[in-house]
Amino acid sequence: RLETRARRGDRSRRNSIAMSIMSYNGAAIIAMVGKNCVAIASDLRFGINQQQTTAVDMRKIHKIHDHLYVGLSGLATDQTTLSQKFKFRHNLYELRENRKMKPETFAHVVSNILYEKRFGPYYAEPVVAGLDPETGEPFITGMDLIGAMAPTTNFVVCGNNEESLFGVCESMYKENLEPEELFEVIAQCLLAGVNRDCLSGWGGVVHVISKDKLITRTLKGRMD
Amino acid sequence: MARRYDSHTTTFSPEGRLFQVEYAMEAISHAGAAVGVRTDEGVVLAAEKKILSKLLETSVASEKMHKLDDHVGVAVAGINSDANILINSARLSAQRYLMTYQEPVPMEQLVQTLCDQKQGYTQYGGLRPFGVSFLFGGWDKNCGFQLYQSDPSGNYAGWMAAAIGANATAAQAILKTEYKEGMSLTDARRLATKVLKQTMDSTKLEAEKVEMAEVSWKSDAKQAVAYRVLKETELAELCDQANKEAEAKAAAGKK
Numbered sequence: 001r002l003e004t005r006a007r008r009g010d011r012s013r014r015n016s017i018a019m020s021i022m023s024y025n026g027a028a029i030i031a032m033v034g035k036n037c038v039a040i041a042s043d044l045r046f047g048i049n050q051q052q053t054t055a056v057d058m059r060k061i062h063k064i065h066d067h068l069y070v071g072l073s074g075l076a077t078d079q080t081t082l083s084q085k086f087k088f089r090h091n092l093y094e095l096r097e098n099r100k101m102k103p104e105t106f107a108h109v110v111s112n113i114l115y116e117k118r119f120g121p122y123y124a125e126p127v128v129a130g131l132d133p134e135t136g137e138p139f140i141t142g143m144d145l146i147g148a149m150a151p152t153t154n155f156v157v158c159g160n161n162e163e164s165l166f167g168v169c170e171s172m173y174k175e176n177l178e179p180e181e182l183f184e185v186i187a188q189c190l191l192a193g194v195n196r197d198c199l200s201g202w203g204g205v206v207h208v209i210s211k212d213k214l215i216t217r218t219l220k221g222r223m224d
Numbered sequence: 225m226a227r228r229y230d231s232h233t234t235t236f237s238p239e240g241r242l243f244q245v246e247y248a249m250e251a252i253s254h255a256g257a258a259v260g261v262r263t264d265e266g267v268v269l270a271a272e273k274k275i276l277s278k279l280l281e282t283s284v285a286s287e288k289m290h291k292l293d294d295h296v297g298v299a300v301a302g303i304n305s306d307a308n309i310l311i312n313s314a315r316l317s318a319q320r321y322l323m324t325y326q327e328p329v330p331m332e333q334l335v336q337t338l339c340d341q342k343q344g345y346t347q348y349g350g351l352r353p354f355g356v357s358f359l360f361g362g363w364d365k366n367c368g369f370q371l372y373q374s375d376p377s378g379n380y381a382g383w384m385a386a387a388i389g390a391n392a393t394a395a396q397a398i399l400k401t402e403y404k405e406g407m408s409l410t411d412a413r414r415l416a417t418k419v420l421k422q423t424m425d426s427t428k429l430e431a432e433k434v435e436m437a438e439v440s441w442k443s444d445a446k447q448a449v450a451y452r453v454l455k456e457t458e459l460a461e462l463c464d465q466a467n468k469e470a471e472a473k474a475a476a477g478k479k
Contacts, residue, residue: 069306084326095291095315 021123022145023050026199027060027073028159030169030190031129031154032138034182037210038130038138040069041190041219043159045202046052046076056202056223064090066098067209068130070110073159074145075123082124103130107149111130114147114165123143125158129209161197168192179208183215189222198224233352235344244353245346248376251302251355256422258288258299259399259416260359262371265409266440266449267361269299270416272389272424273433281311289437289453293318295328295435296362296453301389302376303355310354314338330364335372335379335380343378343456353377357388362439385415391423398422407441421470429466431459452468461467 009120019021026047046058061071062083070086072079089109093101107128115120122145129140141149142156148157157165157172168189177185187206194201202223208215233244256274262265269412271288290307291296292314300307316334317337334456338358353376361373373388374380385397385403407415409476414435421429436454454462 084323088323091293091319091322092315095293096312098285 012182013111020049022074022125023199024158025074025076025079026160026197027079027126028051028157028161028165028190028197028200028204029060029071029073029196030157030165030171030186031071031127031142031194032155032173032177032182032186032189033138033140033175034179035181035206036138037129037179037208038129038131038140039179039206039208040071040127040140041184041186041204041206042071043075043194043202043204044218045200047100047199050053050087050199051127053202059205061205061207062086063217064106064130065094065133066214067133067211068101068103068106068128069207070106071127071129071158072124073123073127078122078124082110082113082122082126086110087208089113094142100133102132103128103150105143106130106144106163107139107141107143111143111147111149113144114143117153127156127212130188131209131211155192159193159197160195164196165189179210179215180224183208183217187219191219195222226278228346232350232382233346242346242377245377246298248302248353248355249357252357252388253390253392255301255303255389256288257387257391257395257420258301259385259395259419259423260299260361260371260373260383261399261407261412261416262361262383262402263387263407263409263412264369266438267297267363267369267371267434268412268416268438269297269359269361270413270420270434270436271299271301272420273435276433277397281369286453287434288435291324292360292450293328293364294451295364295439295449296331296334296360297439298361299359299388299437301359301392306354307356307358310338310341310356310358313341328364329437330366331360331362331370331372332367332382335360335374336472337419339374339378339380341378342374342376344423346377359386359388359403361437362451387419387423388479395419395423413438413462414465416467419470421466428438431456431463434459434463436462 003199029042042060045053047053127142141151143149190204204219206217256272258271260269288300290311318329357375363369371383373386385399439451442450
């Protein structure tokens, strides 16, 4: 098969074996619910054309307000544009309604923005994690690239190595974990998940959001 | 004689006046006063509340002061419904700039965009102009703290201290004598309260009749600015001070 490709010309050899737009840059994101807190974690790798690693400090989790974070996987340029659009919408909401968005409301806004491009979508899959600004109740949801929400009460994952991340979270997750315990679990899940995936890795970032406290830590894993 | 030229907003009179624009400014001179003072530490906006009634539900939103973005606030004088349209437009404009350039909109740009919109209503469409004047207070990294005033014609100018609404000329005259370069933010707040007191109808200034907001550094670290509305307690203190000063002055005058 390699010979066939060589005969077709140099250019075809440079192309990746199985090219998917969603694995062009590489990402891995997990969000988990704990006791009156949520945690969201992502890797830091930024690659181009799958094989080349261009940056190792690429933030994929964006803050919307103190108790609401959104993580985006998929095509990096869509990640950036979408996070800017979300900030735009939330800023206007806050100015007009004089209050911060609830996580569910924000998730619906995200879903709406994605569905608007139903037949020419943004190649990004978001994960929303936050606490209700008034009651402090945790909320997480994942979505596909055209905005289908899947809210759960335990964890959501997205990225290139989804199956692996699902497996690891399923085995390590426990309900009602305190913030520090939740940090340990999500950090271990993320590292275990990304270590076997060449498209995500180079460490990670974890945010654990509780009503009065925010824990943000950077993880050092297999730097490859 | 003037009547012949004032029904169409987009026509000049023989003397070169736009009557509808002037009539709009006349409407504003009946509205509650607003005063702005700019210092190197921040910009203070103070306004007189015109709608006072025990039956009024005090909501979070204010009558005269509005936040346009984290670094800009605006005080309104004139027809509130007209103001709401323009404020919404300004907020969208600020967010669009932020989206494109990933940095907060410079003040003059925001003011200019809004004024361009106001000007449109004096040249096209045959619609009446907006009956609002604004005092924009804010900060940007190019020019620091700034204060701008705009009127229905779409004209705007940057000021060290300015007043709009009822008795604006009188307020402006007081500001001219009392404003000093290099004022501190605390002095600016006092000056704004003092000027407001002197232009309002009542003899004693009460905290319920006044609204104040400012754009200043969030902390001494001077990392970020924030727009904030002053609390009732702060207002009460400032009003007390202004009242005492006025009484002392009156007593001294009598002697």
